[in-house]
Amino acid sequence: MMVNCCGLLTSQKEPVPLKSVEVELEVRDHVATVVSTLSYENKEDKPLEAVFVFPLPGDAAVCHFSAQIGQMQIVAEVKEKQEAREEYDDALSSGQQAFLLEESEQSPDIFSLSVGSLPPGESASIRLEYVTELAVQADDGLRFCLPAVLNPRYQPQGSGGGEGGNVQVTSVQVTSVPASLVPYSLSFSARVSSPRPVSKVESNCPLDPLQYLNTEQTQTTVKLAAGHKFDRDVELLIYYKDAHQPTAVVEAGRASSEPGTLMGDPVMMLSLYPEFPQAVMSSVASCGEFVFLLDRSGSMQGARMKSAMDTLLLLLKSLPMGCYFNIHSFGSSYEHIFPESVEYNQKTMEEALKNVAEMKANLGGTEILKPLKHIYSQPCIPSQPRQLFVFTDGEVGNTKDVINLVKQNSGSHRCFSFGIGEGASSALINGLAKEGGGHAQFITGTDRMQPKVMQSLRFALQPAVQDISVKWDLPKGVSVIDLSPPITALFQGQRSLVYAQLTGQGSEASEGCVTVRYSLAGHPSQNQLHFSLKPAEDTGLTVHRLAARTLIRSLEMEKREWRGQEDGGDKKKKVVELSVQSGVSSAFTAFIAVNKGNSEVIQGPLVRRNVPTPMVMACGMRRQCVPMSYDASPVMNKRSLPKQPPRDPLLQLVSLQKASGCWVLDPDLAAALGKTSEEVEKPKPASVNQEVWATILALIWLHGFKMDAQEEWELLAMKAVSWLQAQKASCVTECVDAGNALLGCTVQKDVLGL
Known part of the structure; x- marks a missing residue:
């Protein structure tokens, strides 16, 4: 499917009724309430229907939707989806204003908002409220993400889908425009409060300075600096002191609801x-089958692919001897390095690294279901628990099918997922990890992928x-x-x-x-x-709504199993009841508001305007920006490739480590340590084996120069220490002293773990 990179209807060609988006975030400890206000204005001479398709965090619970027109506020109700759509259509055909908000049936992190019958010259402001849990990151930061970028979802072949700059989502056309042409503005402010002091708040976007509201520093406000460019999601990382305290919040029920509900x-x-x-914990597992699944679709090209390849190098060097592994990659088709997982040793590691070095982002779209089915079709290896690592920057149209497949196989493996780059689907990444009993990580902007991935590897090595x-x-x-x-x-x-x-x-x-x-x-x-x-004071009904969302999601996850079950209809009915009772959105319900107080019937046929959404790259559809014939002419590709930048010294040293954990004394090692071969060989104590000397030098260099990246090399250093201990080498103290003198370091023997 080729991309039509031009022909997009931008704000210059078609007036867009959305003027601004204003977002207010309230964070209480681990939970966030988000209020978005969308302001619309019809500057055309005909009545309009405006349709806006946008992303929300995958586990968000939408719990309020209302419209303000002039002095009048209309609050929406949650109704069964078909009923809500019919009421919306009836209102429009009888000339009444109506508003409809619904979740995509394919993916729980995409919503469409229809603003119907906006008369010429009329303004409307839509208020949308949702609650969400904040995920804990590798460094204990709590991550909030406001998805500002809607990447079109890649539809697997045969499942329908849009062409070019338009893509079908929730049966609504999404028009994408480059970030610089987005015709509406975004303002964003946050208020954070917690029983523990807030130590810092970081973001991938420029922020105004943090303002503390009390001396204990348990309350603070922060604002996005003006002029957000819509070229990225807005990510906040919130750090509390003593984050690891278990907590319990009890929230009182709603007075108007029946006790027992x-x-x-x-x-x-x-x-x-x-x-x-x-x-x-000290006896880290030395067994397991490690299966790495890497996205090689067109959009992974460039920095994302390089980062993924560097990460695979670190992962392969950190695996324990005696485990099994394989690397699969996918796009529109899929490939694997070995027909089935192989035992990890020097030969298989070298073969895998040679293959990784030749990988390109040239496999087209993002079809993850087929390679997953292939992986699960392979029998598990006795006493080697399977650990699946999935790396993708993508969104897929069949998110729920993919997550269901992982859930069905969760008894035989753990799934660790990594969302790479702006706009990675939180529903997909979190869903894979949650249903696969693993852990999810998001790697955006200038984040190094390595520390986050190595943390997940440490989790995977923990006994189940x-x-x-x-x-x-x-x-x-x-x-x-x-x-x-x-x-x-x-x-x-x-x-x-x-x-x-x-x-x-x-x-x-x-x-x-x-x-x-x-x-x-x-x-x-x-x-x-x-x-x-x-009960805690003044929590609104946040906890109730998140609990309702959790219950609704678990029932929806079982939807696949309802088919053919006698109580399938009852379960759907239960989801609809829960959704209506709690006011929280689901796949089977929608928010509907009709302006019944407007006595004037709006005359004339409605003109439909799709509000464009920002995309990251300046071409029609991020998922297929790379033409399919990318690799056809290797000669041309070579000519146009830029010079390779010099390799990161840490990765250069790591790449020389053997599967067993040792290093070899050779010119490459000397170069990685910034020395000549002669300088490295001369101070070696006479009675010491060359590999022991080389390995001690590598460990001293890591501890002396790369402590800031310790989480990246910690596991492979542990492997090196185990190898050294198995050699029962003499003169270790002498080697450490000589190595420190050579490299200009002062690393103690016990710090090295020797």
């Missing part, structure tokens, strides 16, 4: 941070936690209904969120306790949290 009862949110016994159970100890008369799906994965120091509904009558001042029990490498372990049952 989700909205009428108190609901509780637990943030758990399991701490594993040190003895178990089994037999997880949650036990509640509550006062007499109070019982609990679990609203979250059962916990399937726990990692050392990583947060797990659990929602529960508290039913029955307990005394206000009473306390409860929750115990999480699990088996870790055969050892029974547990973590406990005591909490007060007194």
Whole structure:
């Protein structure tokens, strides 16, 4: 499918009714409430219908939608989707103003907003509110992302889809324009409050300075600097002091709702941070089947592909001897390096690295379902637990099918996912990790991919936690209904969120306790949290809405299994009921508002205007900006390639390490250490083996010059130390002293772990 890079209808050719987007973010500890106000104005001489398709975080719960026209405010209701659409169409055909907001059936992170019958000269302001959990990053920052960029979804062949600069989403045409031509403005401000001090807030976009609101520094405000260019999502990273404290929030139910219902009862949110016994953690697993699945679609070209290749180098050097591995890559088609996973040794590692070095982003679109099916069709290797690492910058039209496939196979593997670049779909990346019992990471802008990926590898090397159970100890008369799906994965120091509904009558001042029990490498372990049952003050209904969203999502995930089931219709009915009762969006409902107070019927046929969305690259469709014939003429490609930049010294040294963990004393190692062969060979103590000397030098260099990147090389250094210990080498102290003198460092022997 080739791209028509021109012919886009930009703001110059067609007036766009959306004038501005104003976003206010309120963060309380781990939860965010977001209010977006979209201002529309019809400057044409005919009545308009304006359609705007936009992304939201994949796990957001939309909980309020209203329109302000002049002095009148109309609040939308949640109704079953077909009913809402019919009401919208009826209103338009009878000349009434109407507003419809609905979620895509294919992907829960895309919404379309239709503003119907806006008379000439009329303005309308739409208020949209949603709540979302904030994900914890590798460095303990909480990540909030406002997706400002809607990347068109790649539709696998045979599933329909748009051409050129338009793509079909929720049966609505999305027109993309380069970021510089987006005809509306964005303003964004945030207020953060937490029981713990806020140490810093970082962003990928320019921010005005942080303003603390109290001396304890537990409340702060921050604003996006004016003039956002719409060339990226707005990402905030919020850091609290002592972030690893488990917490429990109890929120009172809505007074107008029936006791015994989700909205009428108190609901509780637990943030758990399991701490594993040190003895178990020190014996990092040395087995496993590591399967790497790399996106090589056209949009990975350039920095993304280079970063992915550097990351694969680090991963391959850090794998433990005795494990198994394979590398698969995909675009419109898929490839693998070995027909099936092979044992990790020097020969297989070299062959894999040779293949990785030749990889290009030349496989077309993003079809991830087929390679996943191929991986799952291969039998698992006994006593080598499968760990799947998925790297993609893409969005796919069949997000729910992909996530369902991972869920169906979650008993046999863990899935670690990485969203690369601006606009990576949070529904896809988070869904893969959540249903695959792994961990999700987002790598945007100038982030180095390596530290985040190496953290996930450390998680993958942790023994799988089994037999997880949650036990509640509550006062007499109070019982609990679990609203979250059962916990399937726990990692050392990583947060797990659990929602529960508290039913029955307990005394206000009473306390409860929750115990999480699990088996870790055969050892029974547990973590406990005591909490007060007194509802927190003034939390709105945020926790209830997130709990409703969690329950709705789990029911929707089972949708695939409803077909052919007698109670399939009942489950859909339950989702619709929950959605209507909680006011939270779902795949089967929509928000509908009709201006019944407008006595004047709007005359004349409606003109439809699609509001363009920003895209990252200046061509029609990010997913296929690269023509399919990219690799046809290697001679031409070579001519036009820029000179290779000099290799990162860290990666240069890492690339020389053997699979066993040692280094060899040769001219390449000398060059990586910034020395000549003679300078490196001369100070070697006479009785010492060359490989032992080379390996100690490499370790001293890493500790002496690259401590800022320790999380990237820590695992391969541990492997080197294990190799050295197995050699039972003499004169280690002498080698360390001589190595320090040669490299100009002062690294102690015990710091090296020797």
